[in-house]
Amino acid sequence: MDYGQFLNMHSEISLILVIFIMFFFDLFASGKARNFFPHLMVALMGLQVLYLLIPVNLDVEIFGGMYRSNFLINCVKIMLAFGTIIVLMQSNIWLKRDDTRHKQGEFYTLLLFTLLGMFFMVSSGNFLVFVIGLELATIPMACLIAFDKYKHISAEAGAKFILSAMFSSGVMMFGISYLYATTGTLYFNDMVGHLTGTPLQIMALVFFFAGLGFKLSLVPFHLWTPDVYQGAPTNVTAYLSVVSKGAAAFALMIIFIKVFAPMIEIWQEMLFWVIIASITIANLFAIRQKNLKRFFAFSSISQAGYIALGIISADANGMAAMLFYILVYLFANLAVFGVISVIEQKSGDNVGREDYNGLYKTNPRLSLIMTLALFSLGGIPPFAGFFSKFFIFMTAFEAGFELLVFIAIVNTVISLYYYLLVVKAMYITPNDAPIAPFKSDPYTRISLIVCLAGILLLGFLSSIYEGIRMVSNGL
Numbered sequence: 001m002d003y004g005q006f007l008n009m010h011s012e013i014s015l016i017l018v019i020f021i022m023f024f025f026d027l028f029a030s031g032k033a034r035n036f037f038p039h040l041m042v043a044l045m046g047l048q049v050l051y052l053l054i055p056v057n058l059d060v061e062i063f064g065g066m067y068r069s070n071f072l073i074n075c076v077k078i079m080l081a082f083g084t085i086i087v088l089m090q091s092n093i094w095l096k097r098d099d100t101r102h103k104q105g106e107f108y109t110l111l112l113f114t115l116l117g118m119f120f121m122v123s124s125g126n127f128l129v130f131v132i133g134l135e136l137a138t139i140p141m142a143c144l145i146a147f148d149k150y151k152h153i154s155a156e157a158g159a160k161f162i163l164s165a166m167f168s169s170g171v172m173m174f175g176i177s178y179l180y181a182t183t184g185t186l187y188f189n190d191m192v193g194h195l196t197g198t199p200l201q202i203m204a205l206v207f208f209f210a211g212l213g214f215k216l217s218l219v220p221f222h223l224w225t226p227d228v229y230q231g232a233p234t235n236v237t238a239y240l241s242v243v244s245k246g247a248a249a250f251a252l253m254i255i256f257i258k259v260f261a262p263m264i265e266i267w268q269e270m271l272f273w274v275i276i277a278s279i280t281i282a283n284l285f286a287i288r289q290k291n292l293k294r295f296f297a298f299s300s301i302s303q304a305g306y307i308a309l310g311i312i313s314a315d316a317n318g319m320a321a322m323l324f325y326i327l328v329y330l331f332a333n334l335a336v337f338g339v340i341s342v343i344e345q346k347s348g349d350n351v352g353r354e355d356y357n358g359l360y361k362t363n364p365r366l367s368l369i370m371t372l373a374l375f376s377l378g379g380i381p382p383f384a385g386f387f388s389k390f391f392i393f394m395t396a397f398e399a400g401f402e403l404l405v406f407i408a409i410v411n412t413v414i415s416l417y418y419y420l421l422v423v424k425a426m427y428i429t430p431n432d433a434p435i436a437p438f439k440s441d442p443y444t445r446i447s448l449i450v451c452l453a454g455i456l457l458l459g460f461l462s463s464i465y466e467g468i469r470m471v472s473n474g475l
Helices: 003-008 010-028 033-052 071-090 101-123 127-145 152-183 188-194 199-216 225-231 234-258 261-286 292-313 316-347 364-378 384-398 402-427 442-457 462-472
Strands: 060-062 067-069
Touching (some): 003 010, 010 101, 033 101, 067 071, 071 234, 071 316, 101 234, 127 152, 152 225, 188 234, 292 384, 292 402, 316 364, 364 384, 364 402, 384 402, 384 442
Antiparallel strands (some): 060 067
């Protein structure tokens, strides 16, 4: 075996190096040195992203095709790593609390291991590597969700997540076993030539999609989402709603296009109804929510339906629209959860919508950031969310799904209503005792400024979408 092949795994090796540095720092650092823990973490992840930006030989296929990488996959990894940095910055104040200060090392290690699993997911060329990456991303995530172990709601959320994840993984691997039984291989490139759409292979497709639909929170695989989002620490919820969802969406589209191409009509019809259910049901339930984390859980389910519009297009334009949508969604959703997190840490567990009544009077800057992020999520021009929705609607329309696009547009109008409920609470609804004014920590301010820049600029910097589309043409 040529062990030199490992050197072609640039992103994974660099991330493992970061994990080892943080592990030994946590093990041997003195009390005063541990004050630099967050700075070291952000700096190392920033260096890792810069390393991924270095133009090296990215078009590789090693271990017989089990692992593969190219410029498109590398761009996805950069996006995931960048989102992780923002989450780390927003977690700084939470990790300084008395009950979490001594657990910073565990939090960073678990978070980076989930990211490593996602890297393997998006680089897999074999279902064995894909499942290993999926489990590596899922099991530490359950620990992160239950990180506030002395809070009953956090422990309950972790238990619900791991039980649901175990069941979904079992269903997925049951489907993969059917694929192996009917094709005799687990390699993506070899499997596609043996798929003919037999009943057993259709069942395998359904089971596989059910397993990955859990990661994406698509209806009807979404039931865990509101409880887990509410119970998990807010920064973990932000990570789960953006970074994890982005990796799962990319992996699903790659496998649908590369492996299940001969069965495209079957999975497009299946995805058609799942998208309608996800967008419609999530929007209707979001209107009823009073808790903001549950509110954005249903918003996340709805957004997953919009992301799937890029998948159903099944071409390079759909991939470009989906990745651009995920990038815009990353900035908008992390801005929302950043505001929720900093308010939660500064003024107690204020996650109810009524708690934000009159927020503009005492914290106008946070109110403005929340408002612009909500406008972007709702697709209001001229913010980036409008352009991301336009591109993803356009690709689905060009692929022949006119009815689906019409239903999605109607649901966009519904989503505007419930997003504006939060805006109404902050600016219009009176409150005799609004959240007291405060200043957020420097890391949170920087992260929110970065998110705000993404919300305002991504739609106007056409070179970003054109660059993503150019890269996606190599799909």
